[in-house]
Amino acid sequence: MTECTNLHNCFQNERLMEVVLDGTPLPANVARHVAHCPLCQSTLAQYEELHFKLLSRLYRSQCPSSLQLGFFCAGLLSGAESEAIASHVAQCPLCSLEVLQTQEFLHDVEQIR
Ligand SMILES: [Zn+2]
Ligand SMILES: [Zn+2]
Incomplete structure (x- = not known):
């Protein structure tokens, strides 16, 4: 739990955003980190929710x-x-x-x- 309050271990938000937007699976090193990092997990979840909202709006438009x-x-x-x-x-x-x-x-x- 403690190591991930250390932001040096965390991936840049832009990096996580990219993964979500591209719809590609997480690169192995990122996945390994995220699996142990509540901070990155919640960031990722937020992006996924946002992405879903954007996607349904895109459809609707x-x-x-x-x-x-x-x-x-x-x-x-x-x-x-x-x-x-x-x-x-x-x-x-x-x-x-x-x-x-x-x-x-x-x-x-x-x-x-
Ligand atoms: Zn992290
Ligand atoms: Zn339609």
């Missing part, structure tokens, strides 16, 4: 609006538009979930009619 997704599900879009959304949905976990929910909703509506 490229996402079609809910209205567009609704039109897509109802088959109201032109071929090109619908293709663009289909290829986005295929790689976006957020939208594929929304499409699934919308399709279920549409299905229910049709049952009522």
